[in-house]
Amino acid sequence: MADSVGRVQPLAGLNVLDFSTLLPGPLATLILAEAGAEVLKIERPGAGDDMRGFRPFVEGESALFALLNRGKRSLALDLKSADAWTTLEPLARGADVLVEQFRPGVMERLGLGYARLRAINPRLIYCSITGYGQNGPKANVVGHDLTYLAEAGVLSQAKLGSVPPVLAADIAGGAYPAVMNILLALRQRDAIGSGAHLDIAMAEQSLTFAVGGLAELFATGKAPGPAEWLLTGGSPRYQVYPTADGHWLAAAPLEQKFWQRFCELIGLPAELREDRRDSEATRAAVAKLIAAKPASHWRALFAGEDVSCAIIATLEEAVADPQIVERKVLAHRLAVAGRKMAAFPVPVAPEFRAVPGVAKAPKLGEET
Numbered sequence: 001m002a003d004s005v006g007r008v009q010p011l012a013g014l015n016v017l018d019f020s021t022l023l024p025g026p027l028a029t030l031i032l033a034e035a036g037a038e039v040l041k042i043e044r045p046g047a048g049d050d051m052r053g054f055r056p057f058v059e060g061e062s063a064l065f066a067l068l069n070r071g072k073r074s075l076a077l078d079l080k081s082a083d084a085w086t087t088l089e090p091l092a093r094g095a096d097v098l099v100e101q102f103r104p105g106v107m108e109r110l111g112l113g114y115a116r117l118r119a120i121n122p123r124l125i126y127c128s129i130t131g132y133g134q135n136g137p138k139a140n141v142v143g144h145d146l147t148y149l150a151e152a153g154v155l156s157q158a159k160l161g162s163v164p165p166v167l168a169a170d171i172a173g174g175a176y177p178a179v180m181n182i183l184l185a186l187r188q189r190d191a192i193g194s195g196a197h198l199d200i201a202m203a204e205q206s207l208t209f210a211v212g213g214l215a216e217l218f219a220t221g222k223a224p225g226p227a228e229w230l231l232t233g234g235s236p237r238y239q240v241y242p243t244a245d246g247h248w249l250a251a252a253p254l255e256q257k258f259w260q261r262f263c264e265l266i267g268l269p270a271e272l273r274e275d276r277r278d279s280e281a282t283r284a285a286v287a288k289l290i291a292a293k294p295a296s297h298w299r300a301l302f303a304g305e306d307v308s309c310a311i312i313a314t315l316e317e318a319v320a321d322p323q324i325v326e327r328k329v330l331a332h333r334l335a336v337a338g339r340k341m342a343a344f345p346v347p348v349a350p351e352f353r354a355v356p357g358v359a360k361a362p363k364l365g366e367e368t
Contacts, residue, residue: 009036010352014186015094017042018072019112020101021049023145023167024129024174024202026068027346029099031179034348039072040091041362048076048364059337066336066361067344076365079110092117097125097182103142104134114197124195125185129174133201143203145169152206157213159227173205176347230254236275236283240312247295248312251286262307266290331356 014037018029026041026049033039043049051065058066077084092098098117100107107113107128114126131148132138148169149155155164178200185196207214212231217223227233237259241249253262263273266289268282275282290298295311302309313321319330319342328350332343335358343359 007351007355009354012036014038014096016040016097016099017091017095018099019107020099020129022051022101023068023170024178025099025101026051027171027175028127028129028178028182029072030068030070030344031175031346031348032097032182033071034346034354035352036354037097040367041069041072041074042079042088043074043076043364045076045078045365048074052364058339061337061361063336063341066334069361070332070334070343071359072362073367074362074364075367077368079112085111088112089120092124093121095121095124096186097127099127099129099178099182101129104128104130104139118195118197122194123189125182125189125198126195127178127182127185127198127200129178129200129202131201132203134199138203145202148173148203148206149209152203152210153213153223154206154209156226157210157224157229157232159233168209169202169206172209173202174200177205234279236279236286239283239286241287241290243293243295243298243311244291245294245296249290249295249298250310250312251290252308254308258306258308261305262309265301265305265307328356333358335360 011032014032016029016032016037016039018025018039018041020026020029029037029039029041041049047053049065049069051068052062054062054064056063075087077087092112100112114128117124117126128134130139131143132141143151145167146163146169149164152169152173154168158164178198181198181200185198189195212229213223216229224232224234231238233239235254237254238252241251243249251262253259259275260273262268266286268285268289272278272282272285298309299311318324324330329345330342332353333340333356334343340358346353
């Protein structure tokens with residue numbers, strides 16, 4: 001199916017059944033939908049996806065739910081009812097992809113396990129997203145983004161005491177690997193004609209985020225402690241420094257040529273520029289220099305220089321950044337209760353998405 005300017009999206013004609021809730025699965029199916037797939041969301045009658053109850057609300061509608069479910073359709077269905085299979089069988093026969101996010105064994109108990117669906121649709125790509133995978137001693141342990149990062153050792157690499165501001169396990173450990181493997185499975189299906197069961201475990205996928213710590217652990221037998229690795233706070237070349245007016249400078253002049261220019265610009269004494277001699281002394285000296293001037297001074301000083309430095313922006317400033325505006329990152333719009341807002345930015349290249357327009361999230365059960 002072509003969009004309004006005759007462009008065919010790469011996943012046009014792909015039918016997706018989405019049994020997932022909250023963030024990982026819905027984001028994965030949103031990415032597929034933005035690339036042209038038709039996504040039918042299966043929801044509980046009455047309440048629907050739990051995300052429908054998450055704030056903030058616009059005229060009683062969850063903006064968070066709307067952001068993650070833009071352009072999908074909704075079918076309200078009690079999966080435990082005696083006639084659920086009557087409704088789902090023809091949908092399963094015609095589906096290309098199924099995404100589910102229940103704990104292992106739940107879909108089987110509902111009569112919707114991979115083996116049964118594969119028997120009626122051998123080409124089905126069945127993607128299960130869980131915390132720990134379909135097997136193993138933790139397979140049925142409940143968890144969320146924070147606990148997956150904790151058990152993957154990722155949080156041990158940072159200074160502790162605050163909750164990370166990114167949902168790394170849900171998004172980069174759940175949604176993104178799900179999409180990646182669905183696309184790989186589609187490519188394989190083109191070659192061999194049959195689908196697959198994909199087992200996406202967010203906790204183990206989160207191990208990837210500890211790349212530096214794993215390198216040291218595998219090479220030396222000992223992992224770095226909190227804020228000890230180069231990119232987690234163990235170097236003055238990769239730090240966040242407070243400015244005189246309460247803002248913060250994110251400084252990442254890692255490469256030697258960037259570091260030398262950074263040191264020249266801030267006036268760091270020559271004897272402290274070889275930071276391997278006493279990295280803490282260098283870090284303290286840099287911090288003192290940065291703290292002596294306001295953010296505007298550093299922004300102007302570093303403008304046009306190859307030093308890899310930036311003043312930490314608020315989210316309001318980030319979405320208004322000229323780079324974001326010029327590249328039309330937020331050009332797609334979302335209608336929530338009659339109000340238009342920017343749609344969720346997804347990692348799909350502009351040429352693979354429909355022409356920017358206004359879409360909405362489905363009303364609960366509108367396809368029932």
